[in-house]
Amino acid sequence: MINLIRSLGRWGLGTFERQGRAHLFLFNMLLGIPGLFLRFSLVVQQLFSVGVLSILIILISGLFVGMVLGLQGYNTLVDFGAEESLGVLVSLSLVRELGPVVSALLFAGRAGSALTAEIGLMKSTEQLSGMEMMAVDPIRRIIAPRFLAGIIAMPLLAAIFSAVGILGGFLVGHGLLGVDDGAFWSQMQAKTDLYDDILNGVIKSVVFGFVVTWIALFEGHDATPTSEGVGRATTRTVVHSAFAILGLDFVLTALMFGDE
Amino acid sequence: MPLVKIRDLHFYRGNRAIFDGVNIDIERGKVTAIMGPSGTGKTTLLKLIGGQLRPHQGTIEVDGQDVHKLSHSQLYELRKRMGMLFQSGALLTDLNVYDNVAFPLREHTDLPESLIRDLVLMKLQSVGLRNARNMSPNELSGGMARRVALARAVALEPMMIMYDEPFTGQDPISMGTLVNLIHRMNDAMGLTSIVVSHDVAETAEIADNIYLLSDGKIIEQGTTLQLKHSSSQWVQQFMQGLPDGPVPFHYGGRDYADDLLNPEENA
Ligand SMILES: Nc1ncnc2c1ncn2[C@@H]1O[C@H](COP(=O)(O)OP(=O)(O)O)[C@@H](O)[C@H]1O
Ligand SMILES: [Mg+2]
Numbered sequence: 001m002i003n004l005i006r007s008l009g010r011w012g013l014g015t016f017e018r019q020g021r022a023h024l025f026l027f028n029m030l031l032g033i034p035g036l037f038l039r040f041s042l043v044v045q046q047l048f049s050v051g052v053l054s055i056l057i058i059l060i061s062g063l064f065v066g067m068v069l070g071l072q073g074y075n076t077l078v079d080f081g082a083e084e085s086l087g088v089l090v091s092l093s094l095v096r097e098l099g100p101v102v103s104a105l106l107f108a109g110r111a112g113s114a115l116t117a118e119i120g121l122m123k124s125t126e127q128l129s130g131m132e133m134m135a136v137d138p139i140r141r142i143i144a145p146r147f148l149a150g151i152i153a154m155p156l157l158a159a160i161f162s163a164v165g166i167l168g169g170f171l172v173g174h175g176l177l178g179v180d181d182g183a184f185w186s187q188m189q190a191k192t193d194l195y196d197d198i199l200n201g202v203i204k205s206v207v208f209g210f211v212v213t214w215i216a217l218f219e220g221h222d223a224t225p226t227s228e229g230v231g232r233a234t235t236r237t238v239v240h241s242a243f244a245i246l247g248l249d250f251v252l253t254a255l256m257f258g259d260e
Numbered sequence: 261m262p263l264v265k266i267r268d269l270h271f272y273r274g275n276r277a278i279f280d281g282v283n284i285d286i287e288r289g290k291v292t293a294i295m296g297p298s299g300t301g302k303t304t305l306l307k308l309i310g311g312q313l314r315p316h317q318g319t320i321e322v323d324g325q326d327v328h329k330l331s332h333s334q335l336y337e338l339r340k341r342m343g344m345l346f347q348s349g350a351l352l353t354d355l356n357v358y359d360n361v362a363f364p365l366r367e368h369t370d371l372p373e374s375l376i377r378d379l380v381l382m383k384l385q386s387v388g389l390r391n392a393r394n395m396s397p398n399e400l401s402g403g404m405a406r407r408v409a410l411a412r413a414v415a416l417e418p419m420m421i422m423y424d425e426p427f428t429g430q431d432p433i434s435m436g437t438l439v440n441l442i443h444r445m446n447d448a449m450g451l452t453s454i455v456v457s458h459d460v461a462e463t464a465e466i467a468d469n470i471y472l473l474s475d476g477k478i479i480e481q482g483t484t485l486q487l488k489h490s491s492s493q494w495v496q497q498f499m500q501g502l503p504d505g506p507v508p509f510h511y512g513g514r515d516y517a518d519d520l521l522n523p524e525e526n527a
Pocket of ligand 1: 273
């Protein structure tokens with residue numbers, strides 16, 4: 001019994017300590033961001049590996065999610081004779097929810113895990129330590145550019161996801177099921193609001209980009225510097241990111257759309 | 261005045277004292293070796309000197325400055341004048357040899373690219389790897405990687421350089437090359453060198469002074485000649501590489517015969 005309490009206490013302390021380190025790490029990253037505007041090429045490089053390299057998976061997933069939405073939405077709407085509203089259903093689902101959430105989950109799996117592995121490997125091969133001894137702060141030189149790139153890339157990827165998804169919904173709705181294309185687009189335009197829907201979706205994905213990239217970089221930086229440790233850190237990045245995304249999505253949705 | 265002055269150094273990992281009251285003086289312009297068995301804390305000592313770790317008690321002064329009282333930016337200024345050679349070389353794997361050596365120059369100076377090129381080629385020439393400049397770090401052998409790391413460490417013309425086990429895992433030829441290089445760098449550039457190692461023969465060849473470290477304490481210090489003729493059994497065992505002596509071959513624990521006769525206790 002005593003042992004149980006003791007190990008519970010140790011677990012609690014360990015968790016708090018880790019939280020402390022994670023927040024200190026975030027603070028240092030944020031301090032490093034202003035300097036990046038003088039050397040923006042560092043960020044551009046990372047935008048490529050974090051963003052551009054994730055585009056393919058985003059395109060393919062977005063298309064299929066949109067197509068499935070088209071099919072499922074049509075089946076429900078047609079019972080009420082409201083199949084013309086398919087465009088609204090597809091676009092609102094994507095822009096408000098699925099675009100930010102699913103693309104963030106994919107981003108965590110594709111870019112987040114890669115970031116953790118990269119930073120963890122740099123740590124275990126003493127590259128980060130070596131940089132410190134060359135009087136180059138790895139947080140500013142290596143970590144901060146990746147952080148900023150993640151925050152910039154995430155909303156762009158979510159926008160691509162939603163756009164392709166709407167296209168997928170249209171292909172199925174109009175091409176396969178014969179929904180009128182004029183009604184599809186005009187109802188969508190009329191019912192999708194720039195601020196309430198699109199901007200809120202963008203805010204969500206900025207938050208997700210921030211959190212996922214933070215988790216990924218921290219896990220890499222905090223990894224036990226062995227191959228096993230880096231492997232475990234990579235797994236943790238994906239799992240923790242998924243929890244964070246889904247949990248935050250609920251909170252943000254409640255804040256944004258709760259009073260409608 | 262010594263370049264590095266360590267006084268009453270205490271450092272713990274958990275409950276284990278890695279350093280338990282250590283005093284070391286590193287003299288300017290000399291090669292000082294710090295030797296001891298694996299796991300005694302040699303790498304830890306270099307990280308303490310470089311300000312990457314903080315002692316629990318005691319002080320470390322480098323060139324008159326207390327390393328652990330400096331601000332972040334003062335510490336980084338000081339580090340520009342200290343080079344460190346990691347055991348693995350710690351080359352940046354996404355850059356080639358040339359860019360690795362150019363890295364500290366590009367980070368810390370505003371020199372034009374043409375001048376950086378001259379400097380990089382000069383440093384690579386001095387370690388004999390000018391023609392390997394387009395290779396990537398994972399194409400290099402261990403010895404070559406350490407030589408590139410050495411070229412990078414001296415790129416900013418530091419006042420001192422710390423070598424972490426430079427000879428470990430090297431074939432005899434690259435071992436000889438490295439011994440030679442460390443010696444030459446020290447004399448030609450007026451450097452102060454700290455070599456941390458357990459390769460006795462090679463280290464003794466270049467060291468002016470030697471400190472022997474064991475169980476958190478300095479157990480012997482002096483010139484190479486003094487140590488070779490030390491009367492301490494421990495020093496003799498270490499310097500001659502004898503398998504058994506004051507440091508037993510067997511890890512402490514149960515008696516062998518007892519272990520064989522009572523297998524059921526081995527749960
Ligand atoms: N990050 C760490 N966390 C806990 N213990 C460590 C860490 N780094 C080193 N140690 C322990 O400190 C001791 C000294 O390590 P080190 O300085 O690497 O020894 P050496 O370089 O002399 O072989 C070792 O027993 C090692 O297990
Ligand atoms: Mg070591």
